[in-house]
Amino acid sequence: xxxxxxxFKSILxxxxxxxxxxTVARFINGLGATTGLTDATPWGLWxxxxxxxxxxxxxxxxxxAATVYIFGxxxxxxxxxxxxxxxxxxxxxxxxGLLYDLGLPWNIWHIFIYPQHHSxxxxxxxxxxxxxxxxxxxxxxxxxxxxxxxxPLLQTIHKTVKRLVIPLVIAGIVLSTLHxxxxxxxxxxxxxxxxxxxxxxxxxxxxxxxxxxxxxxxVTLESLVSGWFFGHKIRTELLGGLGRAASVxxxxxxxxxxxxxxxxxxxxxxxxxxxxGSLFIFEMxxxxxxxxxxxxxxxxxxxxxxxxxxxxxxxxxxIGYRFDICVVAFARSEGMPYLxxxxxxxxxxxxxxxxxxxxxxxxxxxxVYENDPSEHAEPFIPPSDDIxxxxxxxxxxxxxPRRYSLIAxxxxxxxxxxLPANAVYGPQPEQNPVSSARTVxxxxxxxxxxxxxxYLLPGAALPDAAPAGAKHTAVKVMLINxxxxxxxVPFNHKDHVAKLGGDTSCVQCHHQSIPFDQNTSCHxxxxxxxxxxxxxxxxxxxxxxxxxAGCVQCHADEPARKTxxxxxxxxxxxxxxxxxxxxxxxxxxxxxGFAPGYMDAMHGLCIGCHEDVxxxxxxxxxxxxxxxxxxxxxxxESAQFMTGERAVPGRRPQ
Amino acid sequence: MIDDNSTFAILTDTTLCTGCEACVxxxxxxxxxxxxxxxxxxxxxxxxxxxxxxxxxxxxxxxSVRQQCRHCNDPACVxxxxxxxxxxxxxxxVIYDGGKCMGCxxxxxxxxxxxxxxxxDKPVPYIRKCTMCYPRIQEGRQPACTEACPEGATIxxxxxxxxxxxxxxxxxxxxxxxxxxxxxxxxxGTSVFYISDIPLGFLGxxxxxxxxxxxxxxxxxxxxxxxxxxxxAVAMSGIYFIIGRRMKFQAQGALEQEMAAAASSxxxxxxxxxxxxxxxxxxxxxSDDDKASENAEPSARAESENE
Numbered sequence: 001x002x003x004x005x006x007x008f009k010s011i012l013x014x015x016x017x018x019x020x021x022x023t024v025a026r027f028i029n030g031l032g033a034t035t036g037l038t039d040a041t042p043w044g045l046w047x048x049x050x051x052x053x054x055x056x057x058x059x060x061x062x063x064x065a066a067t068v069y070i071f072g073x074x075x076x077x078x079x080x081x082x083x084x085x086x087x088x089x090x091x092x093x094x095x096x097g098l099l100y101d102l103g104l105p106w107n108i109w110h111i112f113i114y115p116q117h118h119s120x121x122x123x124x125x126x127x128x129x130x131x132x133x134x135x136x137x138x139x140x141x142x143x144x145x146x147x148x149x150x151x152p153l154l155q156t157i158h159k160t161v162k163r164l165v166i167p168l169v170i171a172g173i174v175l176s177t178l179h180x181x182x183x184x185x186x187x188x189x190x191x192x193x194x195x196x197x198x199x200x201x202x203x204x205x206x207x208x209x210x211x212x213x214x215x216x217x218x219v220t221l222e223s224l225v226s227g228w229f230f231g232h233k234i235r236t237e238l239l240g241g242l243g244r245a246a247s248v249x250x251x252x253x254x255x256x257x258x259x260x261x262x263x264x265x266x267x268x269x270x271x272x273x274x275x276x277g278s279l280f281i282f283e284m285x286x287x288x289x290x291x292x293x294x295x296x297x298x299x300x301x302x303x304x305x306x307x308x309x310x311x312x313x314x315x316x317x318x319i320g321y322r323f324d325i326c327v328v329a330f331a332r333s334e335g336m337p338y339l340x341x342x343x344x345x346x347x348x349x350x351x352x353x354x355x356x357x358x359x360x361x362x363x364x365x366x367x368v369y370e371n372d373p374s375e376h377a378e379p380f381i382p383p384s385d386d387i388x389x390x391x392x393x394x395x396x397x398x399x400x401p402r403r404y405s406l407i408a409x410x411x412x413x414x415x416x417x418x419l420p421a422n423a424v425y426g427p428q429p430e431q432n433p434v435s436s437a438r439t440v441x442x443x444x445x446x447x448x449x450x451x452x453x454x455y456l457l458p459g460a461a462l463p464d465a466a467p468a469g470a471k472h473t474a475v476k477v478m479l480i481n482x483x484x485x486x487x488x489v490p491f492n493h494k495d496h497v498a499k500l501g502g503d504t505s506c507v508q509c510h511h512q513s514i515p516f517d518q519n520t521s522c523h524x525x526x527x528x529x530x531x532x533x534x535x536x537x538x539x540x541x542x543x544x545x546x547x548x549a550g551c552v553q554c555h556a557d558e559p560a561r562k563t564x565x566x567x568x569x570x571x572x573x574x575x576x577x578x579x580x581x582x583x584x585x586x587x588x589x590x591x592x593g594f595a596p597g598y599m600d601a602m603h604g605l606c607i608g609c610h611e612d613v614x615x616x617x618x619x620x621x622x623x624x625x626x627x628x629x630x631x632x633x634x635x636x637e638s639a640q641f642m643t644g645e646r647a648v649p650g651r652r653p654q
Numbered sequence: 655m656i657d658d659n660s661t662f663a664i665l666t667d668t669t670l671c672t673g674c675e676a677c678v679x680x681x682x683x684x685x686x687x688x689x690x691x692x693x694x695x696x697x698x699x700x701x702x703x704x705x706x707x708x709x710x711x712x713x714x715x716x717x718s719v720r721q722q723c724r725h726c727n728d729p730a731c732v733x734x735x736x737x738x739x740x741x742x743x744x745x746x747x748v749i750y751d752g753g754k755c756m757g758c759x760x761x762x763x764x765x766x767x768x769x770x771x772x773x774x775d776k777p778v779p780y781i782r783k784c785t786m787c788y789p790r791i792q793e794g795r796q797p798a799c800t801e802a803c804p805e806g807a808t809i810x811x812x813x814x815x816x817x818x819x820x821x822x823x824x825x826x827x828x829x830x831x832x833x834x835x836x837x838x839x840x841x842x843g844t845s846v847f848y849i850s851d852i853p854l855g856f857l858g859x860x861x862x863x864x865x866x867x868x869x870x871x872x873x874x875x876x877x878x879x880x881x882x883x884x885x886x887a888v889a890m891s892g893i894y895f896i897i898g899r900r901m902k903f904q905a906q907g908a909l910e911q912e913m914a915a916a917a918s919s920x921x922x923x924x925x926x927x928x929x930x931x932x933x934x935x936x937x938x939x940x941s942d943d944d945k946a947s948e949n950a951e952p953s954a955r956a957e958s959e960n961e
Contacts, residue, residue, distance in 0.1 A: 027777065028777060029777055030773075030774065030775065030776050030777040030778075030779060031772075031774055031779065032693070032694070032695060032774030032775045032776075032779075033775075037695070037774065038694070038695035038696075038774070039695055039702075039703075039762060039768070039770075039771050039772055039774075040695075040768070042759035042762040042763055042772065043759065043763055066890070069894070070890050070893050070894045070897070071893065071897060072894075072897040072898065072901055101758075102756050102757045102758055103755075103756075103757020103758075103759065103772070103773075103778075103779040103780075104755060104756050104757040104778065104779070104780075105756070105757070107737075107754075107755065107756040107757070108756050110737045110754055110755075110756050111736060111737060111756070114737035114738050114739070114754050115737075115738075116735055116736055116737055116738040117876075118732075118733045118869060118872075118873065118876070119733060119734055119735055119736045119760070119872075120734075120872050120875070120876065121734065121736040121758060121760050122736045122737075123876065123879060125736060166894060169890075170886075170887055170890045170891060170894070171887075173886060173890050174882075174883055174886040174887050174890070177882060177886050178879060178882060178883065181875075181882075182875070185872060185875040185876070186760070188871040188872045188874075188875055189730050189733070189734060189763075189764045189868050189869065189871055189872050190763060190764060191868075191871065192766055192858065192859035192860040192863060193763075193859050201871075201874075204875050331859055333697070333768065335697045336695075336697060422694075426775070426777075427693070427694070427774065427775045429691040429692055429693060430692040430693060430694060431692075432692055529692075529699075530689075530690070530691060530692055530699055531691065531692075624672075624674070625673070625674065625675075
């Protein structure tokens, strides 16, 4: 075991640390808090990579099992065990990744009691469950042959499973055929969302064939990597055989995919210059055409470098195929892009790292890599191992269980520090700070039929709704943040003052003033468009009441826990907080310092009055939304007024 | 099959809608949905969401179009649901049973109108969408939204009635409406119709969704499952049997050859032609690199099976 290998293991354990923390955040605070998923992208990285690509990458298991057990190509037997182990761990990773993605993972067993056989997903689910069982049985002899399991009952099972190996392999092939293809069928129902270059009525055939090619290349890549780590002899002559088969399979895949597009007349889309077209060409080159062409050359497929390049290309390309059809070339609403969060990546990476660590554990403890029967190789010696505490040939500092634990704990701690607020406290509503109203010069134009008034900036053209010879009056108009399609609400303040009763009418709307202020503007307390704002300044009150000695002034009930609920209401001290004659009814429990969202506050203030006016009869339109939120007002286009200034919580804008 | 006289439907006339959102308010009240909040997964506060089952979409030119679940006759979401948590009722509404749901969200993926919403903000999330007020329909009342509409822009009745009203309005007001009842045939027909003076393609993922029910597309592949199971199982067993036999003969042949060689005889063994389907042994020397090595160890499997 080399230093690079222990470094590799260290990295895996570091990922596991991050993964553990994100797992807790995911299950406590839900999908919205930890993922980038939206209603426009209900399936993201976890489905595309962990499930779609995961199942495809594990295809090596059934391909190799078929090659050796059914087709009798005995020389590939050395790869069978590792391929089946990879498949087993791959499917286990798929199942675990799925648990993260499901909203109600504890209901996963409902698939058995509420089967819905019209759903492709039901077929996929059942096949995966059954195949996982088959794989566990297929791999069980490797575990059971270990001396530790030398018990009569276990050995009976061992022998039974060995006798059943051919039926198991056939069952595995049938199940794999079904669900490898059905993963593609999942997209048949979305002809409107999957891009035409990826959508195909025979997408299940493409998924199945690409899975075979990918499975072969995955076995190759795995053998190369483990050969490199453990210093095995890489049997390029055998891998070359797999490469040759993969070359044919990939060529069939490419021909079918392109032929299907050609027959249905969609192939032209690949060359229309769109990014999807370029992506399609890139994906086809990387996943199938390049590796198929390269592997057809004998010199390439019998060299380690050639095999490495080809298998990497296919693996990446075929993962790309799954990604493209599921996420990338999948239509979503405009303005709702999907970008996975780092937490989604951490879970995917964590599941893979976990699977690799278990794989390594099996390699270190069990006879996963069989010897080539044709070679007179030296007997298999498991690589020296740190987990079991066997003395290591390298200093304990480089790698030891303690070291790995430390790494995992450190990265976990770091992750806690980096978790975004949403993942820690649950998803918070987004803030929409309200900008202060501004006063500008404008013209007021009455509309026909008492349908309200129009406000125009100087120089603006008269819209159709205004009568031709309408009188223009120069007025000061306040632009209120209406935040409805970026529209502002023009508000004639002077007019309202006059209608509500002149100079003494301020209190009707300006129901509360902050200290040393008169007629405090609405947005100073109602700071967010939709969300309630807490305007209570605790530090200020502590200071004003004389530090710690002052607690009892508000928190009168001393033994009770000091919260807002057990404290006095604000009005107990600030009697003048709600001004007499105000149109705002104080809440039943008294003012608590919470200001409702700006929209609710303004609607609550204005609509009551406007409805009263409308009921009187002469202004029937007065209570309609478009009396204030006028689509035809030229001021509507003055949205730039909103961007200049933002209310700073707790401070008055200068 | 859908009986137009016994299933219910909603008809929305966009030319009558003023965008007052009384339907939205009634829906929120009826379903106890609470306050809308601006969230990462929404573009606007009044997008459809888990707290808003219906909304008014403002289109250029002062058009207001109500968006809601279309309650398709052959719903993609129902066919996609892995556990049957979504169900098309005889009365017309497509309803959801959260107790069965496992949260796979395939229904959201499958819906051609992009309607189902998810409780993204909750650790125990459910699918949320319009139920056409199914409990009210069972009581013989109409949905809250149609009851609340002050303009009669959205009305409720049996599917046959609503279609008749829609066609009559189009016929009686030539030039006012596009000559089409949206939802009559779309994706196999829906239980929510629109008549409009503007195209309503924006309500679906593509302007033209076609008249074919989407579940047919998947059913075409699902019907292939039993033949694939049978076919693969028979093919694999057959290949195993044939290759096994062939290898046995080859092994025998090799043995005979050895014996023959030992007896200094130059006779050619005839063993492997007996299986009929197996390739003649003459191919062995001419076969390519793979097959050569395959045939080099003919007895290996026989040994490994008897381990």
